[in-house]
Amino acid sequence: MRRSILTKVTVVAATSLLALTACTTDSSIEDPPTEDTTAAAEETAPAAEETSSDEWFVQEVYDDQFEQRSATFEGDPEQPWLQYIDGEMTDTAEYAADGAQKACFANASISNPWRQTGWITMNEQLKALQDSGVISEMETRDAQDDDNTQIADIDYFIAEGNCDAFIISPNSTAAMTPAVERACETGKPVVVFDRGVETDCAVTFIHPIGGFAWGIDTAEFLSERLEEGDKVVALRILPGVDVLEQRWAAAERIFEENGIEAVDYFTGADPTEIKDILADELATGDVQGIWMDAGDGAVAAIEAFEDAGADLPVMTGEDEMSFLRKWEETGIDALAPVYSNFQWRTPLLALEQIFAGEEVPAEWILPQTPITEEERGEFLTANEGMPDGHYAKFGGEDMEGYPEVWQERQIP
Known part of the structure; x- marks a missing residue:
């Protein structure tokens, strides 16, 4: 069974956030969760607990990630959002589909600059895949950093029955696991990214090293x-x-x-x-x-x-x-360590491969390389004009909206 080691999103206090509210590509995000799904969420989500660092240290995973820092990544280094460490692959022939498909995205939040940068990049990738006829639309619900809301969001998508695939960026791990499993039980492909869950039922789990x-x-x-x-x-x-x-x-x-x-x-x-x-x-x-x-x-x-x-x-x-x-x-x-922000492109590109029936990595581990003193000037020059809350390794330089949508923080 694949390990479900969680991978970051930096959750920050409101004092450090941009003055923005959670946004979406679909107006359904404003719909309140139904009474049934709210009740189910309240029963499922455990309270967060503060624990010591010893409880989070797992020697085997530490050793794996130590080695992965120097691993050889498959794919074009000019497209790091598509690179991966060679390993188990998932056969997706059963999900092959003709014509544009609908994606449903249950997002933890866009409550901090890292997530906002990624959300902008994801929507630019969405536009490209809509133009190429891969994806018809992406209905998105934003949980605003709340486990219960995200559980209700996933259950809403399942009950709606109009999703050809699910993308889930979990708010937390244990609380979200049953809802992810319910999405998997629909028979539609599920892509989990950023943070993990305690199940390997998803077609692929996408994240930087960790x-x-x-x-x-x-x-x-x-x-x-x-x-x-x-x-x-x-x-x-x-x-x-x-x-x-x-x-x-x-x-x-x-x-x-x-x-x-x-x-x-x-x-x-x-x-x-x-x-x-x-x-x-x-x-x-x-x-x-x-x-x-x-x-x-x-x-x-x-x-x-x-x-x-x-x-x-x-x-x-x-x-x-x-x-x-x-x-x-x-x-x-x-x-400057990184938690590769370009990963926000990968779930949609994974769906492109899945709908084509192509194999994808079961655990899609992306490069995670710090910026050094020698490289700092290069990244400053490349990101000149970007706001302070922008992330240098966002990976959107080849997209149609570059650089204006990131400079202007055009959040859908």
């Missing part, structure tokens, strides 16, 4: 540049999100192995909270490193050192443009 790989890349980068006994402050968004927890579980182990003193705080990506935390830390001693499980709030972290007149730290952030620009401005020693 949280452990992020944690390894970032903690090794910091450990190589710091001395034993140096202090790292880890700024974390929130507890209980698998891929975020896996990032920290991996990083914490590496810091311990290298004698790095690491303390972690949950910040909700609130810039004020981040500055307060670092002001307190800097008031009591030196901080040599900053580790983040997502890029939101990275600029505030750097500004906290500037405000205190302290030496700037060695730091890891993310490929969000605000961080890349602050990195260049300050000249800090930094790394």
